[in-house]
Every structure is written in C-alpha cells, then in structure tokens.
Amino acid sequence: MSGIWDREHECMPREELEQLQLERLQATLNRAYKNVTCYRNKFKELGILPEDIRSLADLAKLPYTTKDDLRLNYPYGMFAVPLREVVRIHASSGTTGKATVVGYTKNDIKIWSNLVARFMTAAGVTHDDLVQITFGYGLFTGAFGLHYGAEAIGASVIPASAGNTDKQIAIMQDYRSTVLVGTPSYALTLADRMEKLGVDPKTLALRVGLFGGEPWSEAMRREIESRLFLSATDNYGLSEVIGPGVAGECPEKNGMHLYEDTFLAEIIDPDTGLILPPGSVGELVLTTLTKEALPLIRYRTRDITSLDYSPCPCGRTSVRMKKTMGRSDDMLIIRGVNVFPSQVEEVLFSIDGCQPHYQIVVDRKGTMDVMEVEIEVTEKIFFDEMKKQRQFLENVGKKITSTLGVSATVRLVEPGHIPRHEGKAVRVVDRRRGE
Amino acid sequence: MLRLKNINSYYGQVHALRNVSLHLAKGEIVTLIGANGAGKTTLLNTLSAVVPARSGEILFQGEEIVAHPPDRIVELGISHVPEGRQVFKPLSVEDNLELGAYLRYLKKEKAAIREDLEMVYSLFPRLRERRKQMAGTLSGGEQQMLAIGRALMARPKLLLLDEPSMGLAPLVVQEIFRVIENLRREKGTTVLLVEQNAKAALSMADRGYVLETGRMILEGEASELLENREVQRAYLGKEKKEIWER
Numbered sequence: 284m285s286g287i288w289d290r291e292h293e294c295m296p297r298e299e300l301e302q303l304q305l306e307r308l309q310a311t312l313n314r315a316y317k318n319v320t321c322y323r324n325k326f327k328e329l330g331i332l333p334e335d336i337r338s339l340a341d342l343a344k345l346p347y348t349t350k351d352d353l354r355l356n357y358p359y360g361m362f363a364v365p366l367r368e369v370v371r372i373h374a375s376s377g378t379t380g381k382a383t384v385v386g387y388t389k390n391d392i393k394i395w396s397n398l399v400a401r402f403m404t405a406a407g408v409t410h411d412d413l414v415q416i417t418f419g420y421g422l423f424t425g426a427f428g429l430h431y432g433a434e435a436i437g438a439s440v441i442p443a444s445a446g447n448t449d450k451q452i453a454i455m456q457d458y459r460s461t462v463l464v465g466t467p468s469y470a471l472t473l474a475d476r477m478e479k480l481g482v483d484p485k486t487l488a489l490r491v492g493l494f495g496g497e498p499w500s501e502a503m504r505r506e507i508e509s510r511l512f513l514s515a516t517d518n519y520g521l522s523e524v525i526g527p528g529v530a531g532e533c534p535e536k537n538g539m540h541l542y543e544d545t546f547l548a549e550i551i552d553p554d555t556g557l558i559l560p561p562g563s564v565g566e567l568v569l570t571t572l573t574k575e576a577l578p579l580i581r582y583r584t585r586d587i588t589s590l591d592y593s594p595c596p597c598g599r600t601s602v603r604m605k606k607t608m609g610r611s612d613d614m615l616i617i618r619g620v621n622v623f624p625s626q627v628e629e630v631l632f633s634i635d636g637c638q639p640h641y642q643i644v645v646d647r648k649g650t651m652d653v654m655e656v657e658i659e660v661t662e663k664i665f666f667d668e669m670k671k672q673r674q675f676l677e678n679v680g681k682k683i684t685s686t687l688g689v690s691a692t693v694r695l696v697e698p699g700h701i702p703r704h705e706g707k708a709v710r711v712v713d714r715r716r717g718e
Numbered sequence: 719m720l721r722l723k724n725i726n727s728y729y730g731q732v733h734a735l736r737n738v739s740l741h742l743a744k745g746e747i748v749t750l751i752g753a754n755g756a757g758k759t760t761l762l763n764t765l766s767a768v769v770p771a772r773s774g775e776i777l778f779q780g781e782e783i784v785a786h787p788p789d790r791i792v793e794l795g796i797s798h799v800p801e802g803r804q805v806f807k808p809l810s811v812e813d814n815l816e817l818g819a820y821l822r823y824l825k826k827e828k829a830a831i832r833e834d835l836e837m838v839y840s841l842f843p844r845l846r847e848r849r850k851q852m853a854g855t856l857s858g859g860e861q862q863m864l865a866i867g868r869a870l871m872a873r874p875k876l877l878l879l880d881e882p883s884m885g886l887a888p889l890v891v892q893e894i895f896r897v898i899e900n901l902r903r904e905k906g907t908t909v910l911l912v913e914q915n916a917k918a919a920l921s922m923a924d925r926g927y928v929l930e931t932g933r934m935i936l937e938g939e940a941s942e943l944l945e946n947r948e949v950q951r952a953y954l955g956k957e958k959k960e961i962w963e964r
Binding site for chain 1: 721723724736737739740741743927928930933934935936937938942945946947948
C-alpha cells in the first residue's frame with residue numbers, strides 16, 4: 284500500500300477545504316488585481332472588484348482567462364511579481380507563435396514539488412526508489428516537475444531525459460531503476476525495443492510507472508502493465524497552470540484526485556461558457572489558489588473531462604477528474620508535443636505564400652504517433668522537375684519539424700483529394716482513437 | 719476552531735477590513751502580519767467585539783459570535799491581549815490578574831481562580847515577586863507579562879495577542895514567545911498573533927496571513943511566508959537598499 288504525502292490537505296474535510304479555498308481565492312484575487320494589468324482591466328470591464336467575491340459560488344462572476352491572454356501578454360505580462368522574484372521560467376510545449384511563458388517563485392517551486400510528491404507517493408514511490416525520468420529536460424515542465432517531486436520524497440533521481448532508447452534500457456538494467464517516468468507511448472516504445480533486444484522486463488527492477496503528457500486509454504494501461512511488469516498510473520497537469528501536479532491517481536486508479544487546496548476546478552460548456560452541473564462532461568476550468576508568479580483566474584484548459592465528487596475509498600477527500608476525453612479546440616498532442624493545425628498552415632504560407640488545401644493525418648504505428656501532412660497540388664506548387672518537387676517537400680518537412688517540434692511526412696496529393704465538409708476542407712484526421 | 723468569512727469593519731470612517739476571511743485550527747499558532755494601518759489591530763478588535771463587524775461571519779467552535787457583546791466572547795473562551803498592554807496602572811499586579819477572572823468571580827469559581835493565579839505566577843515568576851506592586855511601576859516587559867497573565871485568568875481557548883514584542887528588549891521578547899509556545903504545548907491554547915516583528919512571529923507560528931490595506935493578500939505556511947520576497951521586503955526589513963535605489 285502506498286502512503287499519503289500531505290494528509291492534512293489531501294484528506295481535509297470538505298467543509299474545512301472550502302474555507303481554505305475561499306481564503307486563498309480572495310488573496311489570489313487581491314494579488315492579481317493589484318499586480319496584473321490584464322486582470323485589473325478585465326475586472327474593470329465587468330465592473331467588479333475582488334471584494335465582490337464572497338463565496339466560492341461567486342467565482343462565476345469572474346472573467347475567464349484563455350491561452351490568448353497569455354499570448355497577448357507574452358512573455359511576462361501576466362506575472363504578478365517582479366521578474367527578480369522569479370526563480371524559474373518554463374514555456375508550454377508547442378513553439379513559435381503558440382508559446383506561453385510561465386514563471387515560478389521559490390515558493391511556487393516548493394508547492395509544485397510537493398504536489399508532484401502527492402501523486403508519486405500515491406503511486407507507491409518512496410525514498411527507497413530510483414526514479415528514471417525519460418521526459419525531455421528543457422522548457423517543457425514534465426521532467427522538472429517529476430524531478431523535483433521525486434527529490435522532495437527523497438528518492439534517487441536519474442535524469443535520463445528523452446530519447447536514446449537503448450541507453451535508457453541499459454540504465455534500467457545497470458542502475459536498477461524502480462520507477463519509470465515518461466509518456467505512455469514511450470513506455471511502449473521501450474517495451475518494443477526490449478523485445479527486439481531480447482531483454483526480459485521481468486529481470487528489471489521496475490515496479491511503478493508514472494505516465495502523463497498525453498492522453499492514454501485503459502487498454503494502453505493494461506498493455507504497459509502487462510509488458511513492463513509495473514503498476515502504471517496517470518497524472519494530469521498543464522504548464523500554464525503549474526505543470527504536472529494538478530491531479531493524480533491514487534491506488535484505486537479510478538480517476539485522478541484534483542488538488543483542490545491549490546486549484547479550484549469548474550466544468551463548463553465550451554460553447555456557451557456556462558457552468559455545468561456536477562458530474563457533467565465539459566471543459567475543465569482551473570483557478571490557481573497559491574501561485575505567486577503567475578496566478579490564473581478561471582483558466583480555460585480546453586481539456587474535456589468530468590468531475591466525480593463521490594468519496595474515494597483511499598481516504599482522500601478531493602474531487603476526482605476523469606481521464607481527458609479530448610479538446611475543445613483543435614490542438615493535437617503528438618508524442619507529447621502540442622500541435623495546432625494553424626501552425627502547419629503558417630508553415631505552408633511562409634513558403635512562397637502558398638495557401639493550398641492540406642490535411643493532417645495522425646496515426647499510431649506500433650507505439651509511436653506519426654504525423655503526415657497531405658498537400659493538394661496547385662499551380663503554384665506544381666513542378667515539372669522531380670528534383671524540384673522533392674526539394675519542395677523536403678523544405679516543407681524541415682520547416683514543420685523546426686516549427687512544431689515534431690517531424691512529419693509530407694505528401695503531395697491530387698486536387699480534390701482532400702474531402703471537403705460544407706466547402707471547408709477537413710483539416711485533421713486522427714486515427715489514434717478507438718483503441 | 720475559529721472561522722471568519724468576509725468580515726468588513728470600519729475604524730471610524732475608514733473601511734479598515736475588506737472581506738477578510740481567515741481560520742484557525744485548534745492548537746495552531748497563526749500570525750497576522752502587515753504594515754502599519756493594514757487592519758491587523760482592527761481584526762483583533764473585531765474578534766473580541768470591541769469594534770463590531772459591519773458584515774460577515776465569525777464562527778467560534780461552530781457558534782456564530784459576530785453579534786455577541788465582548789463579555790460573552792470572553793466567556794466563550796476568547797481573550798484579547800491588547801496593543802500597549804493596557805494594564806490597570808494604579809492597581810496591584812494581583813488585582814490586575816484577578817480582574818482577568820472577573821466573569822468567573824461572579825460565578826463563584828474562587829478555588830479555580832486561585833489555581834490559575836498560581837499557574838500564571840509559575841509561568842511568569844517575576845509577577846509573583848511583584849504581586850503587591852502597582853502595575854504602573856512595572857517595566858514594559860513585566861507589563862506585557864501581566865497583560866498576558868490577565869488574559870490567561872479567563873482560561874481562554876483562543877488567545878489574541880496584539881504586538882506583544884512592541885518596545886521590548888530582544889531577550890524579553892524571547893521570554894514572552896517561549897511562554898506562548900509553552901502554553902500551546904501544555905494547554906493546547908490556540909493563538910492568533912499580530913506582530914510587526916514578522917520574522918520572530920513567523921519563526922514561531924505554524925501559518926500566517928498577510929494583510930495589506932484591509933485586504934488579505936497571502937495565506938501560507940509560516941516557512942513559505944518567510945521565503946516570500948514580497949514579505950521579506952515589506953515586513954522583514956530585507957532589501958531596503960534596493961527600494962531606495964529605485
């Protein structure tokens with residue numbers, strides 16, 4: 284059985300929790316109003332003041348924050364503290380144009396570490412474990428979040444970073460890693476590679492896996508667990524809000540406990556923006572309750588899920604969120620990287636200003652996500668010479684890789700090949716679902 | 719044990735507390751820090767009903783006390799040690815202490831009052847030495863001990879302390895803080911401590927709140943608030959140079 288990292292907060296009676304949430308919400312609003320111009324303007328537009336919020340239900344009076352707000356105030360405009368108080372800067376995965384910058388004060392990092400320690404402890408990680416982190420270390424929050432959480436617990440961290448699968452396996456064999464951290468698809472890549480190399484996962488010391496960064500199914504969990512012989516758990520987070528550490532599974536593996544002493548969660552109708560009754564499926568909206576550097580009020584995550592308020596046998600009193608069921612925008616997550624179709628469009632436009640019909644086809648080959656971009660031939664991109672055509676395709680491919688951070692195969696197709704829906708081309712075909 | 723929601727209080731014409739929410743769990747030491755005029759004293763005065771709240775809720779052990787008169791609040795177990803000690807200077811030390819048990823005296827709890835007097839004397843041996851002396855002739859530190867002792871004579875469950883370190887020598891402050899910690903350890907007394915000396919207060923407290931011009935702007939573990947640069951700058955006297963340079 285696993286322990287509970289912060290019993291006081293994770294198992295707080297609901298009534299006490301609500302008092303704490305109200306206090307922290309009011310303090311957050313006072314700070315955001317005082318220090319962030321964007322929020323002061325939003326409040327003024329609606330004619331409200333922080334002191335108009337007298338209960339958690341009053342949250343509904345507040346404006347939403349979207350990724351566009353973060354983008355418009357790029358890079359530091361939404362920070363509520365001077366930059367010298369910021370000790371870390373991360374950015375959302377995804378790249379040029381779509382990047383959002385997030386900052387952390389010393390306390391933010393401490394709180395973040397302890398939130399990650401909550402779900403790591405719930406998954407069974409202790410100070411005796413060796414935690415191999417296969418997320419990429421960089422602007423992305425995944426690696427550092429798990430790294431600091433594991434250190435808070437006192438486990439030994441192996442910052443293996445992403446890629447180099449053979450070396451990862453060698454580390455597992457030689458260092459006797461007991462915990463694997465990474466994307467679920469990479470776990471399967473590791474399993475495939477072990478099979479090819481003739482490495483028996485049973486001879487490894489792995490016992491717990493913490494997977495996140497992309498949506499995954501129960502079928503995938505079963506596959507990972509049966510092939511790597513470990514207990515696989517899910518966790519949820521997004522860099523704008525904090526990174527991993529918003530919610531995480533307990534040993535029941537039946538929904539992720541959302542850390543409500545630190546985040547207020549609502550479910551809204553993504554089209555109307557209205558709050559939906561408890562249990563409904565809709566877009567998750569989060570308000571940060573402790574964050575100093577980048578407080579967010581009613582941030583629209585664009586993730587579709589539902590919240591379960593029924594008590595959990597594990598003893599934690601927080602609400603549980605279901606695995607995310609999709610997005611309320613057109614964002615795709617490919618190999619853990621956020622990709623917007625509009626980014627592909629920008630790339631195509633930047634090349635000779637062509638605006639062809641295109642389609643993004645995402646599929647899963649074996650365990651890896653693959654992206655293919657199909658472009659309809661137009662007069663502008665019709666070449667007599669095969670060499671020129673090849674060059675064009677290579678050029679587009681390179682640009683996509685450097686802009687999106689994910690490689691794609693680029694193909695030319697005949698005019699009219701891409702199906703139109705009411706005159707508009709269908710931009711994205713995702714064949715990964717339905718596992 | 720104590721729960722405040724959306725308290726609004728006025729100090730004369732000034733809207734001194736705006737929607738203040740706060741809580742204390744049993745046995746906790748919580749400190750309230752903030753600059754001069756932030757509303758710290760008004761908050762304590764509101765709790766002890768010296769300055770009644772205009773609106774909001776105060777729940778003490780589940781009971782709504784926002785409309786209670788001061789004596790009823792003392793009776794329920796909240797004792798207030800006001801800013802500047804406010805001892806009765808022409809009265810003797812012992813008379814001051816006995817006045818702290820005034821409500822219990824009416825209830826004829828004489829034996830228990832004697833016991834508590836002994837308890838206060840053992841906490842502050844210097845008060846015993848000066849029991850017959852006029853309170854006005856005591857030093858500042860001794861007057862502070864007397865003010866705390868007087869509050870303890872009501873057998874409080876919750877002790878409200880307003881600037882106990884004000885104007886006292888560091889060694890005396892240490893002694894007083896040690897007594898507060900002992901009270902929590904031995905009697906489980908819950909303490910709400912208002913302090914200008916934020917560093918000393920946060921070193922002793924479990925949690926803290928930061929009040930700024932009548933609004934709560936931070937809540938957190940005391941160790942977290944000690945690390946907060948804004949708190950350091952504004953209330954811990956650090957980085958003064960940087961402020962001047964700007």
